[in-house]
Amino acid sequence: MGPGAKAKAADLQNAYQLGQLIAQRGWVLLTGGRNMGVMNAASHGAKATNGLTIGILPTDDPNSISEAVDIAIISDMGNARNNINVLSSDVVIACGMGAGTASEIALALKGNKKVILLNDNEQSKLFFKDVLPQNIYIVDNPGEAIKTAEEILALHHIA
Amino acid sequence: MGPGAKAKAADLQNAYQLGQLIAQRGWVLLTGGRNMGVMNAASHGAKATNGLTIGILPTDDPNSISEAVDIAIISDMGNARNNINVLSSDVVIACGMGAGTASEIALALKGNKKVILLNDNEQSKLFFKDVLPQNIYIVDNPGEAIKTAEEILALHHIA
Amino acid sequence: MGPGAKAKAADLQNAYQLGQLIAQRGWVLLTGGRNMGVMNAASHGAKATNGLTIGILPTDDPNSISEAVDIAIISDMGNARNNINVLSSDVVIACGMGAGTASEIALALKGNKKVILLNDNEQSKLFFKDVLPQNIYIVDNPGEAIKTAEEILALHHIA
Amino acid sequence: MGPGAKAKAADLQNAYQLGQLIAQRGWVLLTGGRNMGVMNAASHGAKATNGLTIGILPTDDPNSISEAVDIAIISDMGNARNNINVLSSDVVIACGMGAGTASEIALALKGNKKVILLNDNEQSKLFFKDVLPQNIYIVDNPGEAIKTAEEILALHHIA
Numbered sequence: 122m123g124p125g126a127k128a129k130a131a132d133l134q135n136a137y138q139l140g141q142l143i144a145q146r147g148w149v150l151l152t153g154g155r156n157m158g159v160m161n162a163a164s165h166g167a168k169a170t171n172g173l174t175i176g177i178l179p180t181d182d183p184n185s186i187s188e189a190v191d192i193a194i195i196s197d198m199g200n201a202r203n204n205i206n207v208l209s210s211d212v213v214i215a216c217g218m219g220a221g222t223a224s225e226i227a228l229a230l231k232g233n234k235k236v237i238l239l240n241d242n243e244q245s246k247l248f249f250k251d252v253l254p255q256n257i258y259i260v261d262n263p264g265e266a267i268k269t270a271e272e273i274l275a276l277h278h279i280a
Numbered sequence: 281m282g283p284g285a286k287a288k289a290a291d292l293q294n295a296y297q298l299g300q301l302i303a304q305r306g307w308v309l310l311t312g313g314r315n316m317g318v319m320n321a322a323s324h325g326a327k328a329t330n331g332l333t334i335g336i337l338p339t340d341d342p343n344s345i346s347e348a349v350d351i352a353i354i355s356d357m358g359n360a361r362n363n364i365n366v367l368s369s370d371v372v373i374a375c376g377m378g379a380g381t382a383s384e385i386a387l388a389l390k391g392n393k394k395v396i397l398l399n400d401n402e403q404s405k406l407f408f409k410d411v412l413p414q415n416i417y418i419v420d421n422p423g424e425a426i427k428t429a430e431e432i433l434a435l436h437h438i439a
Numbered sequence: 440m441g442p443g444a445k446a447k448a449a450d451l452q453n454a455y456q457l458g459q460l461i462a463q464r465g466w467v468l469l470t471g472g473r474n475m476g477v478m479n480a481a482s483h484g485a486k487a488t489n490g491l492t493i494g495i496l497p498t499d500d501p502n503s504i505s506e507a508v509d510i511a512i513i514s515d516m517g518n519a520r521n522n523i524n525v526l527s528s529d530v531v532i533a534c535g536m537g538a539g540t541a542s543e544i545a546l547a548l549k550g551n552k553k554v555i556l557l558n559d560n561e562q563s564k565l566f567f568k569d570v571l572p573q574n575i576y577i578v579d580n581p582g583e584a585i586k587t588a589e590e591i592l593a594l595h596h597i598a
Numbered sequence: 599m600g601p602g603a604k605a606k607a608a609d610l611q612n613a614y615q616l617g618q619l620i621a622q623r624g625w626v627l628l629t630g631g632r633n634m635g636v637m638n639a640a641s642h643g644a645k646a647t648n649g650l651t652i653g654i655l656p657t658d659d660p661n662s663i664s665e666a667v668d669i670a671i672i673s674d675m676g677n678a679r680n681n682i683n684v685l686s687s688d689v690v691i692a693c694g695m696g697a698g699t700a701s702e703i704a705l706a707l708k709g710n711k712k713v714i715l716l717n718d719n720e721q722s723k724l725f726f727k728d729v730l731p732q733n734i735y736i737v738d739n740p741g742e743a744i745k746t747a748e749e750i751l752a753l754h755h756i757a
């Protein structure tokens with residue numbers, strides 16, 4: 122999960138690497154599916170490594186879908202689809218920050234999902250750590266994010 | 281908007297007063313509709329002052345509805361209903377803090393709504409002020425929240 | 440519930456009368472909220488008789504809202520909002536027929552709601568009567584629809 | 599798409615065959631994802647032929663997911679998820695009939711999707727053919743359903 126139009130260059134680089142690492146482990150990548158920002162970069166990274174990519178789209182506009190998404194789920198429910206994104210994920214990695222990303226992190230915590238934060242926004246780390254400390258993991262780079270995800274999956278026996 | 285089961289005593293007092301003040305102005309109160317926490321307290325405050333109260337419920341469980349809700353909208357879509365709550369509001373007042381409340385604030389900002397924060401969680405103020413500064417208003421008490429709401433409505437010509 | 444752009448003249452007349460009769464009983468009218476077709480006509484009928492009108496809108500376009508809707512709930516979830524319409528209603532009256540109306544009737548039956556059919560589409564009556572006979576009531580005019588609604592509410596002790 | 603708990607034996611046989619035929623063509627099977635009825639039978643048929651199966655679940659109950667679903671999308675929005683099912687499908691095949699299935703057919707027609715009906719409910723055929731004739735295809739067996747789907751996909755240049 123991460124920003125669309127307002128993603129920073131570092132977020133896009135991290136997202137692309139996350140997509141690669143996720144695909145290398147044989148995991149399925151689930152994103153918001155649009156052809157911009159973190160969701161697009163992560164999907165392209167996963168496809169470059171022959172991964173399977175799912176996108177949960179907010180609208181039914183076919184032109185909004187990333188070409189790197191294999192399976193497009195058309196929710197047509199705007200940002201309410203953010204709740205589906207996080208409930209359908211075994212682990213949530215939030216790459217970058219913005220209003221939409223913040224809503225996904227908060228909805229993930231509300232749904233008792235584990236969330237890994239990869240960004241340079243210190244306020245976001247302090248805030249979400251305060252909301253539900255035991256569900257928040259703070260990392261510095263994509264490799265650390267994936268290692269943390271592996272530990273969470275092993276600990277919680279998620280397939 | 282505000283916490284359900286985990287609302288603090290101060291949040292409930294503020295919510296009750298907000299409900300009273302909203303009803304006194306002839307405004308319609310819209311909450312998450314459940315019979316607990318901030319949504320319940322605000323609805324009771326509004327009814328004590330003969331206001332009209334709407335509740336957007338997450339489930340179709342009739343026992344979950346606050347008795348102070350006049351009109352129950354049954355979304356049956358869990359926390360995705362938080363997006364409906366904020367999109368249907370002219371101004372969002374967030375009273376207290378938690379994962380669900382954070383998701384409503386973030387979804388409100390994503391939908392370009394003005395959000396008034398009334399809580400004692402300093403991290404939340406720093407964080408949301410950072411996400412979209414021009415849409416966040418920080419207040420210290422219910423009276424100030426309503427005064428701020430009046431100014432926002434006047435400035436933006438919202439009926 | 441009923442067609443928008445494709446409503447027939449008879450549907451609009453029936454809808455306006457239904458709105459009037461609903462308001463006269465002090466009931467709240469809930470529709471799909473748009474400024475066209477059956478939802479618009481019913482809302483205008485209710486307002487002509489000083490009723491309270493709720494509209495559950497499919498999009499966040501402010502220009503799509505009927506001016507006869509007092510309280511606009513912005514779902515921004517397209518036709519998935521049809522499920523909210525029926526779950527939030529004590530009794531569903533389907534006035535006219537079309538794909539959207541058929542989805543509301545079917546979702547109402549799935550949610551075990553009582554549905555009153557007022558239209559001249561014989562296939563729709565045969566079909567929905569076949570799907571769940573005990574929940575379908577067929578009427579010939581608005582007055583009969585309201586009388587049937589009163590009987591359903593009395594029998595099932597719905598407030 | 600098709601009934602869950604109330605599916606008939608013939609529906610389950612047809613669904614299993616549909617799953618097999620869909621997987622044999624290299625298509626992705628999308629169903630409602632639950633471990634009962636037509637969605638379960640179709641998913642098992644597809645997995646028996648090494649297909650890829652997606653399920654859009656109505657609740658977040660992990661025990662409700664068919665073991666033949668590869669990728670579970672957790673909507674947690676009840677029957678409103680039926681709209682996502684049809685909007686995310688290139689072609690909708692309705693196997694069997696019931697209130698939920700009727701809602702999916704109606705929502706598919708509302709979204710201008712092509713719908714293939716495979717059932718022995720004559721009223722449903724007459725009714726949906728009346729609602730939007732150019733989008734309804736009536737078939738007698740799974741093989742004919744797949745042949746019709748191929749023709750629709752070819753005609754409309756759907757990948």
